[in-house]
Amino acid sequence: MSVLHRIALAGGLSALASTTALAAGLDGKTIGFSQIGSESGWRAAETAVTKSEAEKAGVNLKFADAQQKQENQIKAVRGFIAQGVDAILIAPVVATGWDDVLSEAKDAGIPVVLLDRGVDAPDDLYLTSVASDQVKEGRVAGDWLVNEVGDRECKVVELQGTVGSSPAINRKTGFEEAIADHPNVTIVRSQTGDFTRSKGKEVMEGFLKAEGGGSDLCAVYAHNDDMAVGAIQAIKDAGLKPGSDILVVSIDAVPDIFAAMAAGEANATVELTPNMAGPALEALDAYLNGGTEPPKAIITESKLYTPADDPQGEYDRRKGLGY
Numbered sequence: 001m002s003v004l005h006r007i008a009l010a011g012g013l014s015a016l017a018s019t020t021a022l023a024a025g026l027d028g029k030t031i032g033f034s035q036i037g038s039e040s041g042w043r044a045a046e047t048a049v050t051k052s053e054a055e056k057a058g059v060n061l062k063f064a065d066a067q068q069k070q071e072n073q074i075k076a077v078r079g080f081i082a083q084g085v086d087a088i089l090i091a092p093v094v095a096t097g098w099d100d101v102l103s104e105a106k107d108a109g110i111p112v113v114l115l116d117r118g119v120d121a122p123d124d125l126y127l128t129s130v131a132s133d134q135v136k137e138g139r140v141a142g143d144w145l146v147n148e149v150g151d152r153e154c155k156v157v158e159l160q161g162t163v164g165s166s167p168a169i170n171r172k173t174g175f176e177e178a179i180a181d182h183p184n185v186t187i188v189r190s191q192t193g194d195f196t197r198s199k200g201k202e203v204m205e206g207f208l209k210a211e212g213g214g215s216d217l218c219a220v221y222a223h224n225d226d227m228a229v230g231a232i233q234a235i236k237d238a239g240l241k242p243g244s245d246i247l248v249v250s251i252d253a254v255p256d257i258f259a260a261m262a263a264g265e266a267n268a269t270v271e272l273t274p275n276m277a278g279p280a281l282e283a284l285d286a287y288l289n290g291g292t293e294p295p296k297a298i299i300t301e302s303k304l305y306t307p308a309d310d311p312q313g314e315y316d317r318r319k320g321l322g323y
């Protein structure tokens, strides 16, 4: 973790938002933000940080919650175009189906920045994207498990994110890459838990039943922490110990996974910063005020956390950050 990031986490939401130095150039600009919804603790933090970053920069942020539906996102983006906003931020719920609306924004001369998820569309239709390397996140999680289990046989169940979303596709790919040369580690069941805690619990209950109670299972790999927290509850309800009978590895680094880690019930998480808006506004500032084209992809860090990384301290540092 960078020094700046550590300082931010230590100081609360306003400090987290101040990791990015903004020029005053966006003061008075209007920016539309089409957010997916509020499926996870991480998503709530991203929304909070985006609002805070916009306020700090003097941006009039028009926020639209799509409640997990792409059709709502497309409608909101069309609304932003009709209002003649200066720029648009989109966190795209799924990867496909964006070409038309992105072309409309481009034709209207409105730059679009994608936040935290990718799209399957020509990259000249948007200015830049701020996201993690999601394949790497899956690989980091898989590498951790492979090292942890060594030569022992390990049956893994996988809780996937939202079907068709870039993190669900890429985190699966990365994990599979990591275990590919380790035939002792196999994914025996894989199903979507839609990035939510309740679905993660429900699907894990089904996995445990289907696997004869789960005593043969070695690990659960969840594409986000919220599903992992749901799975932890299901494992406890089944009379097994999460963290030891069944290892738990996931992605996001939200406070609740650190609480679980501190209690010995979770084993590893890969951090995804909720501050996508800072770099996005910085890129927009440079573009709108000087025509500077940012790189097509601004990639955030993917750091692994385990119980060796002071989970209680991480919980305390993060709990007031909007999660």
Ligand code: AHR
Residues within 6 Å of the ligand: 039, 040, 041, 042, 043, 116, 117, 167, 195, 223, 224, 225, 226, 251, 252, 272
């Ligand atoms: O796109 C990022 C993912 O979306 C986060 O990992 C997950 O928690 C969220 O819902």
